Amino acid sequence: MNIYETMAPTDLRKLISSGQISGPTAGMAKGYTQANLAILKREYAFDFLLFCQRNPKSCPLVDVSEVGSYIPTTIAKDADIRTDIPKYRIYRDGVFTEEVTDITEYWEEDMVAFLIGCSFTFETPLLEAGIPIRHIEENCNVPMYKTNIPCVKAGVFEGPTVVSMRPMSSKDAxxxxxxxxxxxxxxxxxxxxxDPSLIGIQDIAKPDFGDAVTIKEGEIPVFWACGVTPQAVAMQSKPSIMITHAPGCMFISDLKDEKLSVL
Amino acid sequence: MNIYETMAPTDLRKLISSGQISGPTAGMAKGYTQANLAILKREYAFDFLLFCQRNPKSCPLVDVSEVGSYIPTTIAKDADIRTDIPKYRIYRDGVFTEEVTDITEYWEEDMVAFLIGCSFTFETPLLEAGIPIRHIEENCNVPMYKTNIPCVKAGVFEGPTVVSMRPMSSKDAxxxxxxxxxxxxxxxxxxxxxDPSLIGIQDIAKPDFGDAVTIKEGEIPVFWACGVTPQAVAMQSKPSIMITHAPGCMFISDLKDEKLSVL
Incomplete structure (x- = not known):
């Protein structure tokens, strides 16, 4: 994965749209914001935007397209959201039906693309502070879990908060x-x-999305709200069609991570 | 205004809805978040929510009602947005037509209320840090100015950023x-x-909204993005109807300011 670390976002998006990268994007284009994707039809767009507004920790929006536009103009003017993500998931009536590498043929004229901030953004400053990131060390996808923490409902959208987990020492936490x-x-x-059970996670060794990672002696699991939350929500709220990225396979934007820092 | 400083938000809202308070709310219910109001019909709601998402510094949302609901459930469960603000302004096709103290008869079933965070929230910690707030000292409304900084457009909504101004020493800035x-x-x-002219303000002594305040020798004007921005936007974007608070006459919520602090 190292050769992708210093590559520019626009070059990586070309490798992705041409099918040369089709897996998780963790560690790629270091210092640039990666984003989760959720695509919905216009009839659901206000409710979903409201859902994100009410659940900013799980669904921090970094861009939302105009109705019908597949270009995320704020964070990557030359991108096409239909081709520039390694893997997509299609949900119909809340059921995951297929995984594809291109959604051009699925795109409809009244669709809206929501790009949601991703915890990869804060992994760079964590690494720079000397805090080890286990799933990067083990070269796999970050483990993600459904919790018993409900999101705030908005219109038809409701469901549990999904978290990502990184094990570390208390000092590092x-x-x-x-x-x-x-x-x-x-x-x-x-x-x-x-304690994972306090937020409804029964078995830390069995993530709902992504891969399990080693928790070493003396480490505690630390949980962040995760942008996969909309996927869990889609399953429960059953819009006729919803398209998301596949877990770990994110949109790599031109936005610098540092732009998202408040201090 | 002092007697209102330590009063609970719910009690203040009662005084407001019964007409006993009908002016600016600065300094009331110290420590509780006050919010700007913008009410639009459903047809404009997605575009406006997107406008807020794209212009978070001017339009930081603290609550958005469900379509048709006049209760801001997230920040004040027992409130009625139609009566609990001292003064409202009605804009028709972008033109300010009337100022009223109750909008019950203006409410329509497909309206959505947007509550937008207000700079009053950070005035408490500024005061606690020993930084003087001139418009509180002079017992008037904060001065606000239209600038030449364009907001990011969303659908039909576009217009200039409005700023609030507080004069202070460089050290305090x-x-x-x-x-x-x-x-x-x-x-x-x-x-x-x-220099105010760098952001298109020609005469600092003539604010577009609110009141002029004294700038003392050695002080510089410091400008923050202001929640009155949606009013300027309404004027330029001309929705058939839009209802806002009158400048300085805010919604007093049950939300503690400290909840909005990230550190």
């Missing part, structure tokens, strides 16, 4: 809380650490 | 930048200080 607090636009501070 | 950076949910850090 304190520093990580400070660092991620600087990024309220990409999930912000953790929402929980320690 | 530095500290004020630190303090307000902790509140990205209510305008955050200043967007300008010093």
């Amino acid at each position: 304190i520093r990580a809380t400070q660092i991620t607090s600087r990024f309220p636009g990409v999930h912000g501070a953790p929402i929980h650490f320690g | 530095i500290r004020a930048t630190q303090i307000t950076s902790r509140f990205p949910g209510v305008h955050g850090a200043p967007i300008h200080f010093g």
Whole structure:
């Protein structure tokens, strides 16, 4: 994955749209914001935008397209959201039906694309502070879990908060809380650490999305609200069609992570 | 105004809805978030929500009602947005037509209420840091100006950024930048200080909204994005009807200011 770390977002998007990259994007284009995707038809767009507004820790918006536009103009003027993500998931009436690498043939004229900030953004400053990121060390996808923390409902949209988990020492957890607090636009501070059962996670070794990672002796799991939350919400709220990125396979934008830092 | 400083938001809202308070709310219910209001019909709601999402410094949303609901459930469950603000302004096709103290008879079933964070929230911590707030000292409304900084367009909504201004020493401006950076949910850090002409303000003694305040020798004007921006936008974008608060006459919520601080 190292060769992609210093590559420009626009070049990576070309490799992705041409099918040369089709897997997780963690660690790519270091310093640039990656985003989760949710595409909905216009009839659901206000409710979903309201859902994001009411659940900013899970759904921090970094861009929303105009109705019918597949170009995320604010964060990547030359991108095409239908081709520039390695893998997409199609949900029909809340049921995951297929995984594809291109959604051009699925696009409809009244669709709206929501780009949602991703915890990858704060991983760079965590690494720079000397805090190890296990799923990067183990070269796999970050583990994600459905919790028993309900999102605030908006119109037809409701469902549980999904969290991403990074194991670390207590000392690192304190520093990580400070660092991620600087990024309220990409999930912000953790929402929980320690006992997973307190937020409804029964088995930490079995994530609902992504891959399990090693939790070493003396480490605690630290949980951040995760942009996969809209996928869990889609399953429960059953819009006729919803398109998302596949877990870990994000949109790589031209936005610098530092732009999302408040301090 | 002092007697209102320690009064609970719910009691103040009662005084307001019964007509016993009909002026600016600065300094009332210290420590509780006050909000700007913009009410639109459903047909404009997605575009306006998108406008707020794209212009978070001017339009930081603290609550949005469901379509048809006049209760801002997230920030004041027992409130009625039609009666609980001292003064409202009605705009028809972008033209300010009347100022009223109750909008019950104007409410329509497909209206959506947007509550937008207000700079009053960060005035408490500024005061606590020993930074004088001139318009509170002079017992008037904060001065607000239209600038030449365009908002990011969303659908039919476009227009200039409106700013609020507080004069202070350079030393205090530095500290004020630190303090307000902790509140990205209510305008955050200043967007300008010093020469007003650089952001298109021709005469600092003639604010477009609110009242002029004294700028003392050695002080510089410091400018924050202001929640009155949607009013300027309404004028330029001409929705058939839009209802806002009157400048300085805000909605007093049950939300504690500290909830909006990221650090």
